[in-house]
Amino acid sequence: MGKLFDVILLILIVVSVIFVMLESVKGFSENTYKWLYYGEWIITIFFSLEYIARIITVKKPSTYIFSFYGIIDLLSTIPLYLSFIFVGSNALLAVRALRLLRVFRILKITRYIGEANKLSKALKDSRAKILVFLFFVLISSIIAGTIMYLIEGEESGFVSIPVSVYWCIVTLTTVGFGDIAPVTPQGQFIAAIIMILGYGIIAVPTGIVSAEYAKKMNGKPNQDDPDYVHVNT
Amino acid sequence: MGKLFDVILLILIVVSVIFVMLESVKGFSENTYKWLYYGEWIITIFFSLEYIARIITVKKPSTYIFSFYGIIDLLSTIPLYLSFIFVGSNALLAVRALRLLRVFRILKITRYIGEANKLSKALKDSRAKILVFLFFVLISSIIAGTIMYLIEGEESGFVSIPVSVYWCIVTLTTVGFGDIAPVTPQGQFIAAIIMILGYGIIAVPTGIVSAEYAKKMNGKPNQDDPDYVHVNT
Amino acid sequence: MGKLFDVILLILIVVSVIFVMLESVKGFSENTYKWLYYGEWIITIFFSLEYIARIITVKKPSTYIFSFYGIIDLLSTIPLYLSFIFVGSNALLAVRALRLLRVFRILKITRYIGEANKLSKALKDSRAKILVFLFFVLISSIIAGTIMYLIEGEESGFVSIPVSVYWCIVTLTTVGFGDIAPVTPQGQFIAAIIMILGYGIIAVPTGIVSAEYAKKMNGKPNQDDPDYVHVNT
Amino acid sequence: MGKLFDVILLILIVVSVIFVMLESVKGFSENTYKWLYYGEWIITIFFSLEYIARIITVKKPSTYIFSFYGIIDLLSTIPLYLSFIFVGSNALLAVRALRLLRVFRILKITRYIGEANKLSKALKDSRAKILVFLFFVLISSIIAGTIMYLIEGEESGFVSIPVSVYWCIVTLTTVGFGDIAPVTPQGQFIAAIIMILGYGIIAVPTGIVSAEYAKKMNGKPNQDDPDYVHVNT
Numbered sequence: 052m053g054k055l056f057d058v059i060l061l062i063l064i065v066v067s068v069i070f071v072m073l074e075s076v077k078g079f080s081e082n083t084y085k086w087l088y089y090g091e092w093i094i095t096i097f098f099s100l101e102y103i104a105r106i107i108t109v110k111k112p113s114t115y116i117f118s119f120y121g122i123i124d125l126l127s128t129i130p131l132y133l134s135f136i137f138v139g140s141n142a143l144l145a146v147r148a149l150r151l152l153r154v155f156r157i158l159k160i161t162r163y164i165g166e167a168n169k170l171s172k173a174l175k176d177s178r179a180k181i182l183v184f185l186f187f188v189l190i191s192s193i194i195a196g197t198i199m200y201l202i203e204g205e206e207s208g209f210v211s212i213p214v215s216v217y218w219c220i221v222t223l224t225t226v227g228f229g230d231i232a233p234v235t236p237q238g239q240f241i242a243a244i245i246m247i248l249g250y251g252i253i254a255v256p257t258g259i260v261s262a263e264y265a266k267k268m269n270g271k272p273n274q275d276d277p278d279y280v281h282v283n284t
Numbered sequence: 285m286g287k288l289f290d291v292i293l294l295i296l297i298v299v300s301v302i303f304v305m306l307e308s309v310k311g312f313s314e315n316t317y318k319w320l321y322y323g324e325w326i327i328t329i330f331f332s333l334e335y336i337a338r339i340i341t342v343k344k345p346s347t348y349i350f351s352f353y354g355i356i357d358l359l360s361t362i363p364l365y366l367s368f369i370f371v372g373s374n375a376l377l378a379v380r381a382l383r384l385l386r387v388f389r390i391l392k393i394t395r396y397i398g399e400a401n402k403l404s405k406a407l408k409d410s411r412a413k414i415l416v417f418l419f420f421v422l423i424s425s426i427i428a429g430t431i432m433y434l435i436e437g438e439e440s441g442f443v444s445i446p447v448s449v450y451w452c453i454v455t456l457t458t459v460g461f462g463d464i465a466p467v468t469p470q471g472q473f474i475a476a477i478i479m480i481l482g483y484g485i486i487a488v489p490t491g492i493v494s495a496e497y498a499k500k501m502n503g504k505p506n507q508d509d510p511d512y513v514h515v516n517t
Numbered sequence: 518m519g520k521l522f523d524v525i526l527l528i529l530i531v532v533s534v535i536f537v538m539l540e541s542v543k544g545f546s547e548n549t550y551k552w553l554y555y556g557e558w559i560i561t562i563f564f565s566l567e568y569i570a571r572i573i574t575v576k577k578p579s580t581y582i583f584s585f586y587g588i589i590d591l592l593s594t595i596p597l598y599l600s601f602i603f604v605g606s607n608a609l610l611a612v613r614a615l616r617l618l619r620v621f622r623i624l625k626i627t628r629y630i631g632e633a634n635k636l637s638k639a640l641k642d643s644r645a646k647i648l649v650f651l652f653f654v655l656i657s658s659i660i661a662g663t664i665m666y667l668i669e670g671e672e673s674g675f676v677s678i679p680v681s682v683y684w685c686i687v688t689l690t691t692v693g694f695g696d697i698a699p700v701t702p703q704g705q706f707i708a709a710i711i712m713i714l715g716y717g718i719i720a721v722p723t724g725i726v727s728a729e730y731a732k733k734m735n736g737k738p739n740q741d742d743p744d745y746v747h748v749n750t
Numbered sequence: 751m752g753k754l755f756d757v758i759l760l761i762l763i764v765v766s767v768i769f770v771m772l773e774s775v776k777g778f779s780e781n782t783y784k785w786l787y788y789g790e791w792i793i794t795i796f797f798s799l800e801y802i803a804r805i806i807t808v809k810k811p812s813t814y815i816f817s818f819y820g821i822i823d824l825l826s827t828i829p830l831y832l833s834f835i836f837v838g839s840n841a842l843l844a845v846r847a848l849r850l851l852r853v854f855r856i857l858k859i860t861r862y863i864g865e866a867n868k869l870s871k872a873l874k875d876s877r878a879k880i881l882v883f884l885f886f887v888l889i890s891s892i893i894a895g896t897i898m899y900l901i902e903g904e905e906s907g908f909v910s911i912p913v914s915v916y917w918c919i920v921t922l923t924t925v926g927f928g929d930i931a932p933v934t935p936q937g938q939f940i941a942a943i944i945m946i947l948g949y950g951i952i953a954v955p956t957g958i959v960s961a962e963y964a965k966k967m968n969g970k971p972n973q974d975d976p977d978y979v980h981v982n983t
Contacts, residue, residue, distance in 0.1 A: 068426060071430075071445065072426075072444075072445040072446050072449065073446075074445075075433060075444040075445040075446070076444040076445075076446060077443065077444065147434065148434055151430050151433075151434055151445075154426060154427060154430040154445070155427065157423050157426050157427065158423070158427075160423070161423070185480055185483070188480065188483070189480070190623050190624070190626070190627070193534060193538075193620060193623050194620060194621065194623065194624075197537075197617050197620040200541060200617070201613065201614055201617055210543065211538075211541040211542040211543065212537065212538040212540075212541040212542075212617075212620070213469065213472075213538050213539075213541075213542060214472070216476075216538065217472045217473075217475070217476050220476045220479055220480060221460070221475075221476075221479060222692055223483075224458060224479040224480065224482065224483040225458045225460075225483075225690060225691045225692050225924065226455055226458050226459075226460035226479050226482075226692075226926075227460045227462070227687070227691075227692035227693045227694045227695075227925075227926065228460045228461070228462035228465045228694070228928070229460075229462035229693070229694035229695035229696055229927070229928055230462055230465040230467075232694045232696040234696075236679065239679075239680070239683045240683075242683070242687075243682075243683050243686045243687075246686055246687060246690040246692050247651055247654065247655070247686060247690065249690065249692075250651070250654070250689075250690040250691075301892060304896075304911065305892075305910075305911040305912050305915065306912075307911075308899060308910040308911040308912075309910040309911075309912060310909065310910065380900065381900055384896050384899075384900055384911075387892060387893060387896040387911070388893065390889050390892050390893065391889070391893075393889070394889070418946055418949070421946065421949070422946070446935065446938075447938070449942075450938045450939075450941070450942050453942045453945055453946060454926070454941075454942075454945060456949075457924060457945040457946065457948065457949040458691065458924045458926075459693075459921055459924045459925075459926035459945050459948075460692075460693065460926045460928070461695070461926045461927070461928035461931045462694070462695055462926075462928035463928055463931040463933075656856050656857070656859070656860070659767060659771075659853060659856050660853060660854065660856065660857075663770075663850050663853040666774060666850075667846065667847055667850055676776065677771075677774040677775040677776065678770065678771040678773075678774040678775075678850075678853070679771050679772075679774075679775060682771070688925055691923060691924045691925050692925075693920070693924075693925035693926045693927045693928075694927070695926070695927035695928035695929055698927045698929040700929075702912065705912075705913070705916045706916075708916070708920075709915075709916050709919045709920075712919055712920060712923040712925050713884055713887065713888070713919060713923065715923065715925075716884070716887070716922075716923040
């Protein structure tokens with residue numbers, strides 16, 4: 052019974068998020084949007100009932116309501132009701148933002164993945180080190196961004212230091228959109244140095260997590276797989 | 285004898301896939317397409333004979349026919365015959381898709397690489413963890429995509445939530461095509477955060493596989509190289 | 518008292534760097550630039566006082582003045598005074614460069630992160646190996662860049678060997694701006710080989726740091742976390 | 751004496767390669783090209799003398815001449831002499847290619863880095879596994895490329911299967927030029943799957959090298975640093 056409820060809930064979460072995403076797509080027929088609207092109401096009512104049921108059944112409702120999942124469960128229901136109230140009002144962007152809050156429903160799904168696994172433990176343990184590392188990336192981006200702003204200037208798209216720093220982050224993380232790219236020889240030379248250094252330092256966070264995870268794994272080899280994907284409803 | 289047959293088969297697979305690929309290229313002379321067509325028939329007949337030979341020689345033909353390689357072997361021959369039947373019909377796209385199925389012939393080649401190696405074992409063992417991780421990437425992309433859709437809007441190319449989520453996946457995987465890129469300062473700020481976080485979490489799957497593989501390698505150091513690349517015909 | 522001073526200094530550093538960055542942004546009101554200018558003076562005076570205080574309080578002022586942090590502290594104050602002197606002069610670019618030197622203030626922040634941690638030790642220990650590796654990347658880029666220059670030529674944007682080498686570095690580091698991209702079949706074929714090889718060798722520096730770090734971590738497991746993020750004022 | 755000779759040779763190699771690269775840049779004054787030409791002759795004569803000296807001093811000249819460095823040393827001198835012979839001839843592209851062969855001089859520099867180090871040993875030991883892995887990347891690219899060609903078609907730039915496969919390699923290696931990008935919803939959906947899978951499998955070669963290198967390092971911990979960067983003249 053509880054299992055069936057979980058499966059229905061999982062399907063509804065996925066369907067609901069797909070609905071929110073499809074709603075934003077232009078070009079469907081009028082009928083499609085109508086069906087999405089009806090479906091949205093059915094799912095919201097189901098999530099509302101789930102929310103009420105959880106409040107009734109848990110020992111301390113206040114603990115649940117202000118917990119991570121309590122807030123997520125509320126966010127899964129309230130936006131549609133509120134958007135119903137504000138309909139016709141002028142605060143269009145606010146209503147739109149409100150409605151899109153429903154996408155956080157996807158976080159309900161994390162209930163079924165489990166948090167007490169070694170993966171997140173390894174990530175938590177190396178959190179401080181990764182933060183220090185990302186901090187260095189940010190500092191490097193600010194200095195390199197200022198240099199690029201000075202060298203390339205506004206003609207090449209480096210219109211201000213914040214934009215140059217944004218370009219440096221895009222480059223150091225090896226994303227490289229190409230919306231902004233150096234055009235002067237000096238700029239390309241500095242960019243090449245930034246990229247080669249970035250290529251070298253990408254190894255650092257990987258090495259850290261790898262070593263931390265290996266340490267974790269060697270510590271308790273028997274409990275590894277069993278407690279990994281466990282359901283806590 | 286069996287060895288010679290294998291070498292011929294390997295060459296034919298490679299030649300055949302190159303033929304399928306070249307067939308799609310515009311701008312060759314009429315003669316070239318004719319030769320590709322003749323070559324295609326010779327290869328298909330060879331593969332047909334191979335398929336029949338395998339059915340005859342194996343102990344349980346039904347097991348082979350419905351096995352992975354049985355289906356691949358059938359897919360290597362049947363499209364050309366079927367396209368011969370449907371020629372002149374209107375279902376052009378279907379015929380085209382059918383003909384391109386021949387590209388799956390490349391999978392015949394995996395027979396000669398061997399599956400029982402430590403590489404795929406390490407990948408299989410960490411499969412569950414990588415899946416959980418990729419799942420988190422997907423959830424992050426959906427939430428970040430919705431935020432980018434709200435901030436950047438349709439003017440910047442973020443025309444719908446699915447497209448925004450697609451952009452987030454392109455960015456988080458550090459591919460960064462640049463066909464869609466944030467143009468507003470707020471959008472670039474959020475994008476920078478997404479990239480830096482993505483840069484930090486790229487370490488996670490690498491660390492997992494690395495640790496799993498190291499564990500595997502330490503376990504049976506003697507059997508490592510010998511059973512790695514073995515032929516199972 | 519010392520703690521409060523540190524917190525104020527940290528906030529001032531961050532605020533100051535944000536000010537330098539905002540100053541370069543076009544489109545704010547006149548008033549905003551005026552406030553940025555006043556704020557700049559307040560921060561500069563504070564940093565000047567800090568610099569003088571440090572010279573007075575340290576045992577050997579000459580050691581401090583020519584140390585890394587001594588130079589950074591001086592660079593945090595002097596540019597504004599100098600730009601005040603040169604104002605009205607014609608050396609516009611020089612003044613601009615001078616003013617932007619203030620961005621190096623961000624390096625003051627590294628005082629609070631600590632250097633004697635395992636992360637930078639692991640990086641230092643594998644420095645020689647990473648350098649050798651990056652050197653090979655550079656050599657590969659020069660050779661591959663020359664080949665691409667010969668094959669693609671100037672029509673595709675590969676206007677000279679330095680630009681081709683720049684493109685190779687952009688590609689090998691998987692940044693891929695797309696401002697220059699091969700268009701001929703031969704060029705795309707060579708580019709595909711460069712990318713696949715680059716994909717394979719990205720593993721090398723990661724593996725090195727990972728192994729070095731794991732070795733370091735296993736060596737002194739007890740001192741790991743405590744001495745990681747320590748403050749040395 | 752030998753040391754001084756090595757330093758001069760190292761400088762000449764670097765200068766010479768910079769000269770070859772600068773020669774291809776348009777826009778310098780006539781005088782600059784003249785100086786580059788003179789410098790080129792001086793360097794070539796020096797390398798010629800070095801080549802002759804090596805042949806005279808080594809025990810078995812024939813072994814040296816047909817060794818890797820023997821061929822590189824010859825390639826460092828002969829192109830200029832040959833281009834002198836063919837000057838005025840029509841085989842322009844051939845002469846151009848010939849002259850650019852001089853860029854292989856950069857490989858002379860590898861003499862001073864040393865090959866018998868653990869880094870290249872780790873790479874050699876995991877060579878077979880990385881090859882198998884890259885082979886799978888190629889197979890995936892061929893299949894995914896064919897699917898993208900069928901879905902996106904020629905309107906989106908996926909003009910033929912080879913071009914689609916090229917796009918897949920660009921995407922799987924996370925380079926992402928953006929010269930070709932999917933525009934249809936189905937194409938973007940398949941592309942997202944390709945990228946997420948690519949993101950997951952990038953871990954595999956890294957993990958392999960990392961584990962191999964760690965194994966190597968643990969094996970002989972004492973000989974690690976001394977024999978790493980050694981000069982073999």
